[in-house]
Amino acid sequence: MFIDNVEITLSSGNGGAGSVSFRREKHVIQGGPDGGDGGKGGDVYFKVDNNTHTLSHFRKKQHLKAQNGQPGMGRKMYGKSGESLEVIVPPGTQIIDQESGEVLYDLVHDDERVLFLEGGKGGLGNVHFKSSTNQKPNYAQPGIPGITKEVKLELKLIADVGLVGFPNVGKSTLISTVSNASPEVANYEFTTLTPKLGVVDVGDYRSFVMADIPGIIGGASDGKGLGLEFLKHIERTKFLLFMCDVSSYRSLEEQYLTLKKEVENFSSSLMKREYAIALTRCDTLDASSVNEKLSEMMELVGIDKKINQDDTVCQSFVQDLYDRDSALPYFIIPISSVAKINIQPLKYALADIVYEVKNEE
Template sequence: MFTDKVTLTLSSGKGGQGCVAFRREKFVTNGGPNGGDGGKGGDIYFRVDNNTHTLSHFKGQKNLKAENGRPGEGSRMTGKSGKPLYVIVPPGTQVIDKETGEVLFDLLDDGYEVRFLSGGRGGLGNYHFKSSTNQQPRYAQPGEPGIEREVILDLKLIADVGLVGFPNVGKSTLISTVSNARPEVANYEFTTLTPKLGQVDVGNYESFVMADIPGIIGGASDGKGLGLEFLRHIERTKTLLFMIDIASYREMKEQFDILKEELQKFSEKLHKRSFAIALTRSDALSQEEAKEKAETFIRELGLEPSAKSRFGFEAGYPFYEQDDQEGTQEFDMSKPFFIVPISSVMHTNIDGLRYGLHALVSAARK
């Protein structure tokens, strides 16, 4: 089960009570106070673990509490400190104060630990209160209470490329073709109900991470469909790949305009991400029809088809690439980095797409 948002009440441990005790030993006269201190309450930490991918392990857990400190004992023995509580979360988790809405932590790196709440201090035993005027103190401090905070854990997946498209345009097929992800693939809309991540290898030592989210439809910003609920999972992505169905009854320019509009309504920052465009399902049309529609779409965006490809796009279909200005890897982010017809089934332009996206991600990283 994929869970990406939970609300928790976290409480650090209470400090242990100080001890009231007096020294009573044979051959020791007038033994004084020797009550020990209480133990410190347990702290609460957040720890990032790359082996955890969702927040589903918090299902049914609304209150998490660290262990209390133990009371002090005689002979000035300090009580045992409470064990700390480690809240394990996947990379990309934000910790948000429920009352104020403030983002307290943005937990990104595997293995990172941060203390969130300190446990209460243990109370002092009566040994500390002896004096010349009070040689038999019969009181000790109570332990300090722990701290309680209500927080929201909000998981936003971390990826380099986010796939954006209408339902059933081939996003799941593409990510299963180019990466190690194995999402469900079927011939009906909203096959993808939860976000998926896949690692795309480019050569022996280079790779990037691709994120697939449920399809977006027109009116998503008004609550229609599933995509808007998961758009926050591609907020962290450096780049976007718009997937436009070349064989759809809906015009390609219309598809692109609707997707851009819904992204802009959701987040202006996400709307301005660098992007590329893949024209999917080119195998569903004849090559001549696919070529004609691809060229028309490129020109509708005010662009001209490119003559040759540095990414290895096949010459059998029109495509567009931004020129690499003398190897600087600088480009116009308001325009697509490339536009290319693809077929995940026939592997048309799939290798070129992989290399093109890697170049886009590398430029975005710089």
């Protein structure tokens, strides 16, 4: 089960109480106080584990608590410190204060470990309070209580390329073709109900991570469909690939402008990401018709360039990576995941762009 946000209560351990004790042994004159200190309460840590991909393991855990410190004992014996609690989360998890809504931590790196709540200190035993004027202290310190905090954990997947498109435009088919992901693929809308990640291997020790989210429809930013709930999973992506179906009953103009509008309504910063456009299911049309669709899309985004309609190969538009207009897409390419048309060029183009974007960062 994929769960991307949970609300839980976390508590660090209480410190153990100090001991009130006096040494009472035969042949030991004036033994005096010997009460030991209480143990420290356990801390609460967050740790990022790359092998964890969901927050589902918190579904039935409403309150997680570190161990309390043990009380001190006689003969100056200190209490045992409480065992710390380590909360395992997947990369991309945000820790949000439920009361204020403030993002306390944004955990993105594997093996990252942060101290969230510190356990209470143990109380001092009466051995610390003896003096020349107080040779028989009958008191010790109680332990300091731990800290309790209510937090919301929200997962935002980390990927290099995010796929954006209407339902049933071929996003799942593409990610299953180019990566190791195995999403459900079927010929009906909203086949994808949860986000999927796939690692795309392009050889030469190069790879990148692709994210597929449920299809976006008009009004997604207002809560329609599933898009709003999962758009947050492409917030961290470095690059967006808009996917428009050339065989859909929706026009390319309707698909492209609706997707741009919904993404921008959700996050203006997300819409400023570098992007490209893939025209899917080009195997359903002849090459001349696909090139007409390509010309239509180029005109729609403001590219003044002619496509040879007589060419028998599905052409594509690609900008020069070193002399490009940042307002335009990196490329527009017709593809077919089923017929493997332009799939290899798409993989290599995305790998080059991800490499360039990472270098710029």
